[in-house]
Amino acid sequence: MKILTWNCNGAFRKKYQEIERFQADLYVIQECENPEHTKGEYRNWAGSYLWYGDNKNKGIGIFAKNGVEIQRLDWKDNSLQLFLPVRVNNQFNMIGVWTKQANSPTFRYIGQLWKYLELHKEKMAAGSTVLCGDLNSNKIWDVWDRWWNHSDVVRELDAVNMQSLYHLATGEEQGSESAPTLYLQRNLKKAYHIDFAFASEGMFNPQKDTITVGSHNPWLEFSDHAPVIFTIAC
Template structure:
């Protein structure tokens, strides 16, 4: 292990980040990847928001008409969050590619109607730039998918297909690599959905990196009362 690790946190905040920001940054991270961020960008007015070290993307007003977007920011002004636009985005929502120090990071928020099919297609088209001979790529965010849903709803380009593609390049899911839990048998959850008076819990947020890059993985439940998603946090060797 190196002298220190980089902490990356991902969270679908379900909008209203400006009202949740103070709680979010109580969990220390070097890089924050936030999905479903309101495109009104009211968080820019917060005293603690690093408005010189962030990236925000929304497809509102272009091909799509989305009310939300995807955000990456860092409170560490010694490491810059920089856009990396050398991937084919195929006009999909949302795949924010950036560099952070020595890392290439893909911030993911899959969107209706295709969800995992779009993610598989995006990574497949860009696999040489994202995965080939890459020991410093982090693919992380709200995939809105698991193998149980995927096998039922997506016959092709499903989550099993994504895992097969990742394994070809020795990439693994941090949760499953650290916990040694098979896909579909997760004992923790990152998403809660209320149906017929019952709260159902699912695992649908992921961090994929090259094998053994992740030193630690946590599901953070501190914000469960602020969103239907829990946060995930990884530590990667610097």
């Protein structure tokens, strides 16, 4: 199965054609509009989808193609932002992620994911799970006296047998990624790897499966993020 995750930087109704060529089975899109509140080709393209957000113009959507079936999972989020958990083909769970500041004075961005894992890591450990999206985080921003750093989240995921597919495939270390996924303010000198895909053990075989990160050219024409495309066994 092929999955694409991308922070489209808004106005996805004008950009969805750019990702169609990947012919993915699932598209996990951050900062996209709710198709329910749009008209025309985007709404038709959305087809089978689930969407979540507190702003109809910028939320997180999961779009299923090629006969793939998705069902919303009733996993509470305690107002953490933003997480969209779904069941895929009744075979595995997938959590679409777009971490936000969430008006939290302490647990912002990666802290939101840390708290979400505390709620659901037992369920994630119990079955095959994929977690992917814009984490707004990297090991380079770890703070020495904080217990919910990026590295802490990676360890929490490892404890439930989930690993970063990019790092499995490349052998690179967290914080030393050679392929950026974000170009802050579309500046090539402000390049960071903050979009990730994690999966349970056995779902990704580096000898057979692939993960790729889009280049700044042409993606900066459409967003400050590049898409991450990966395959899994299911």
